[in-house]
Amino acid sequence: xxxxxxxxxxxxxxxxxxxxxxxxxxxxxxxxxxxxxxxxxxxxxxxxxxxxxxxxxxxxxxxxxxxxxxxxxxxxxxxxxxxxxxxxxxxxxxxxxxxxxxxxxxxxxxxxxxxxxxxxxxxxxxxxxxxxxxxxxxxxxxxxxxxxxxxxxxxxxxxx
Numbered sequence: 001x002x003x004x005x006x007x008x009x010x011x012x013x014x015x016x017x018x019x020x021x022x023x024x025x026x027x028x029x030x031x032x033x034x035x036x037x038x039x040x041x042x043x044x045x046x047x048x049x050x051x052x053x054x055x056x057x058x059x060x061x062x063x064x065x066x067x068x069x070x071x072x073x074x075x076x077x078x079x080x081x082x083x084x085x086x087x088x089x090x091x092x093x094x095x096x097x098x099x100x101x102x103x104x105x106x107x108x109x110x111x112x113x114x115x116x117x118x119x120x121x122x123x124x125x126x127x128x129x130x131x132x133x134x135x136x137x138x139x140x141x142x143x144x145x146x147x148x149x150x151x152x153x154x155x156x157x158x159x160x
Contacts, residue, residue, distance in 0.1 A: 004045075014042075014057045020068060038098040040065065048091030052125035055091045059129060062086075066096050070152060073098075083151040086130065088123050090145065115139035120146040 004010075019040070042062045048055025066084055073080050081099045120140040121127040130138060136150040 011057050014061050039095045041095045043091040046092035062094060083149055086148045088121050088146040115141045
């Protein structure tokens, strides 16, 4: 197994980085110009796939950026919708999705009617983490693997 160098620094940066500071100009300033089906992943290397201890900092960063995006959408009063999908065991696929109100993400492999309010997750540590989150509506489903879809109710979500 290949040893990854610099992991201590990598995890330290996860807790303080703001990825939106890297985006300059109107790309980030005007959410109405954001492309359809824009999404962001935070664990590109899948470090959290085998250990929740390694996954948790990526989730913390994901939800910190979720709140930043939510504030940006509120500031600009855009019609974009914001939600996150967290997969049971595939940390590399956890992502925030920004969807234009008129498109309602046609790339989803499930329909909202298929989702449940009770957890379908088998990953106990992940389930406990998600249950502790406040301010988010949580819907659960099963596609290729169990997942949780999270959104903020006060955003007039397309999931209601």
